[in-house]
Amino acid sequence: MAIREIRLKDDEILTKKCKVVKNFDEKLHILLDDMYETMKSKDGVGLAAPQVGILKRAVVIDVSDVTEEGGRIELINPEIVETSGEQTGSEGCLSVPGVFGEVTRPNKVTVKAQDRNGKWFKLTGEGLLARAICHEVEHLDGHLFLEHVTKFID
């Protein structure tokens, strides 16, 4: 595994729409492993492939240091299929270091995605996991959480 460079806010790669992953091969597995290591090295809870300069629909999430939920989660070609409720809380992004803002998200989210071998599955998350899923999936369409901030937090 290797730590990759995280692209920061003004990098235009973060504004692009990512491509559907079609090859569930060693190259994808290395990318996912590197993304996980990179995320952990920065104490992040989620990272999307464009944040390391790769325009593919792949996301890693791990909120287990903060909540009871989860462990290592990989979402390939994710699609949010159901949302409910609402939560408002602090959100940040490894591509926007040091900036936190209040963002309202659904409290519960069900996502359909493929695993690293291409097998489809569904996952439902609440609270921070739901927030992380929404945040990371948006990266794949070139959006940053800053678009949703209602109030910046000092």
Ligand code: NI
């Ligand atoms: Ni982010």
